[in-house]
Amino acid sequence: MFLAMHDIPKKIFTKIRYRNRADFQAKRHFVLGAQLLAQARSSKSRSSTASLAQKAEFEAEKAISLDPKDAASYILKASLLTFRLQDLRSRLPRCCSLPSCFQRGSRVDSAIDDLTKAVELGGDNAKVFCLLGDCYEMKKMKAEARAAFEEALKVEPTSSVARAAIDRLGS
Incomplete structure (x- = not known):
């Protein structure tokens, strides 16, 4: 009142x-x-x-x-x-x-840990997977990088960044 x-x-x-x-x-x-x-x-x-x-x-x-x-x-x-x-x-x-x-790779490892935690918490964002792929690529982990970029393409099929990264990594 x-x-x-x-x-x-x-x-x-x-x-x-x-x-x-x-x-x-x-x-x-x-x-x-x-x-x-x-x-x-x-x-x-x-x-x-x-x-x-x-x-x-x-x-x-x-x-x-x-x-x-x-x-x-x-x-x-x-x-x-x-x-x-x-x-x-x-x-x-x-x-x-x-x-x-x-x-x-101490900083890259820390970034990978943070990004995987973000994915676990529901990060269905293509940018997250692209960043994760970039980190794996910096650590020369091509298979993991390719898998991360492919996940980015699943989330956002028009992602030019992920497509270019997969082409760069080859088969």
Whole structure:
């Protein structure tokens, strides 16, 4: 009766009631991390790219800790890891190889773990399978990479990325 008399809109109470729920906070951190990743990809300087990617990874970790059953957060984290690895590879001269920590594939293994977790949680997104295929390809696991790209084609038959990757991998 008090609310009706003072004409307080329900939207305000909805915001107050749902403000502390973990899933809403996880979505907020996920969106912030995705925005930071987009900024890192479009950044021109190395230092800002690195700091934006680091902030995005922190937001992805926070989203995972708040809602560990959301596949999108794992996809974001894996995208960040593959972005960092691709960025590192693009900056190396052709005669150089990756540092030993990347040759062992610790970051790629972490990305593969996150992507397989996203697939287990219901990631029926072609992009997830393409990222997983890229990670397998970086680790020289051609059979697994091909299988991941074929799954991407099952989900999205018009995916040019998956089709090109299968053609690149051969038979």
